[in-house]
Amino acid sequence: MSQPLFRTPKGVHDVLPEDQQYMTYIKKAVRHRARQAGYKRIDPPIYENRAIFERGIGEHTDIVEKELFIVSSKQKQAEEVKDTNEFALRPEFTAGICRAYIEHGMQVLPQPVEFYAIGPCFRHDRPQKGRYRQFHQFDLEVIGLKDPSLDAQLIQSLQMIFKDLRIDSRLTLQINNVGSSENRKQFCAALQEYFIGKERHLPELDRARLASNPLRLLDSKEEDTQILLKNAPTLSQFIDAESKDYHATVLEYLTALNISYTENAGLVRGLDYYNQTVFEYWDSSTGAQNAVGGGGRYDGLIELLGGKPTPGLGAACGIERIIWHMKEAGVKAPDKDKIDVFVAQLGPEAKKTCLQLIVELRDIGVHTLGALGEASLKSQMRLADKFQAKYTLLLGKMEVKNGTIILRDMVAGKQKEIKFKDVVPTIKKLLGEKNLDTYSITDKLGNYVDAGE
Ligand code: AMP
Numbered sequence: 001m002s003q004p005l006f007r008t009p010k011g012v013h014d015v016l017p018e019d020q021q022y023m024t025y026i027k028k029a030v031r032h033r034a035r036q037a038g039y040k041r042i043d044p045p046i047y048e049n050r051a052i053f054e055r056g057i058g059e060h061t062d063i064v065e066k067e068l069f070i071v072s073s074k075q076k077q078a079e080e081v082k083d084t085n086e087f088a089l090r091p092e093f094t095a096g097i098c099r100a101y102i103e104h105g106m107q108v109l110p111q112p113v114e115f116y117a118i119g120p121c122f123r124h125d126r127p128q129k130g131r132y133r134q135f136h137q138f139d140l141e142v143i144g145l146k147d148p149s150l151d152a153q154l155i156q157s158l159q160m161i162f163k164d165l166r167i168d169s170r171l172t173l174q175i176n177n178v179g180s181s182e183n184r185k186q187f188c189a190a191l192q193e194y195f196i197g198k199e200r201h202l203p204e205l206d207r208a209r210l211a212s213n214p215l216r217l218l219d220s221k222e223e224d225t226q227i228l229l230k231n232a233p234t235l236s237q238f239i240d241a242e243s244k245d246y247h248a249t250v251l252e253y254l255t256a257l258n259i260s261y262t263e264n265a266g267l268v269r270g271l272d273y274y275n276q277t278v279f280e281y282w283d284s285s286t287g288a289q290n291a292v293g294g295g296g297r298y299d300g301l302i303e304l305l306g307g308k309p310t311p312g313l314g315a316a317c318g319i320e321r322i323i324w325h326m327k328e329a330g331v332k333a334p335d336k337d338k339i340d341v342f343v344a345q346l347g348p349e350a351k352k353t354c355l356q357l358i359v360e361l362r363d364i365g366v367h368t369l370g371a372l373g374e375a376s377l378k379s380q381m382r383l384a385d386k387f388q389a390k391y392t393l394l395l396g397k398m399e400v401k402n403g404t405i406i407l408r409d410m411v412a413g414k415q416k417e418i419k420f421k422d423v424v425p426t427i428k429k430l431l432g433e434k435n436l437d438t439y440s441i442t443d444k445l446g447n448y449v450d451a452g453e
């Protein structure tokens with residue numbers, strides 16, 4: 001095969017039909033479990049004012065420092081964004097959803113306001129297994145009310161989704177409480193103090209982190225840093241009593257819900273906006289690398305984005321990583337793209353007649369292909385076989401004249417002639433009502449399904 005002229009950029013992939021089956025399956029589980037718990041769908045735009053991400057996620061985080069895709073057009077956009085003139089592709093959902101909550105005045109709604117979102121996110125990461133530049137997340141957010149029961153309920157919804165997708169046993173829930181931003185400030189100051197005179201033992205990158213965002217030393221992969229951290233002050237020494245109580249109650253509720261967890265004092269997450277509860281779902285066998293999801297509380301974020309102080313809590317999971325786990329676990333997503341009927345025809349009159357038949361079959365929910373080209377019946381049959389159609393209908397000149405059609409069972413390799421007027425009910429019966437792909441915008445009588453009261 002010759003080399004194609006164009007390919008997808010590095011770290012970016014087509015979501016091919018095979019994977020769409022998994023995507024649809026996952027979206028269904030998410031929608032179902034989210035709706036059960038009162039979440040409503042939101043789609044923040046794919047790109048927004050970059051300051052939303054920079055301010056929200058934090059100037060000195062990997063996502064903002066290195067991974068933001070900046071969008072700018074050739075036209076001056078000065079009117080829209082006065083300070084920067086630039087937008088960024090969303091690297092995650094939380095900051096955009098919080099901006100939407102403020103922009104649409106949602107604090108007047110009954111609180112908490114719960115949102116779910118599903119869609120692509122973009123990070124200019126170094127591509128590797130499970131790490132892409134365009135990937136998909138599903139996201140849950142609970143804004144406007146603070147209660148440890150909400151933290152536990154959010155985790156419970158995730159558990160249900162993982163269970164529906166049959167990957168729950170492959171994941172472990174890691175949980176921590178990172179205290180208030182004041183606690184973290186004090187801890188960071190203590191950490192900087194501790195490293196005075198020791199900086200030269202730190203690898204260059206961590207030395208820079210010590211100055212800009214010392215918390216990130218905690219999840220440093222550098223051995224030298226980890227050795228030095230052994231005698232350093234720990235974050236848990238700085239967590240206030242209120243956060244400790246809050247954490248204990250969250251854990252109590254998780255236990256009441258029969259959710260097992262691992263307390264992990266080293267878990268800080270890479271984003272600045274978290275306070276108190278943070279958690280991640282790790283692959284039980286490989287640990288922190290390629291976490292499937294994570295989240296936590298962000299009680300300061302809405303204020304940071306210009307809103308009134310409003311508590312918030314959320315979680316996001318990577319869909320590509322979930323698909324990988326499903327495949328590893330041998331979970332098959334149902335294939336809804338099969339062809340039920342192939343209609344083959346010979347001659348212009350037959351072609352015209354079968355067009356109407358194809359429409360009728362499709363309308364009752366039969367996946368139908370046909371009226372393709374002018375080839376012989378034999379080669380159309382071969383095509384039907386390649387498409388793996390369950391049945392083929394053959395309509396030649398004779399059949400049109402006699403008001404009949406030939407029905408061939410492709411699996412059994414048997415065929416019979418039936419009356420043309422009986423063909424739709426016959427196919428319906430053969431496939432079985434439950435296997436028809438009907439669309440629920442109308443009910444069985446063809447009336448539009450009303451939104452209801
Ligand atoms: P984060 O909030 O950064 O922990 O992201 C939440 C989840 O999104 C992660 O646990 C991953 O499953 C997924 N994710 C994040 N970045 C990427 C990426 N570059 N490629 C694929 N999945 C990602």
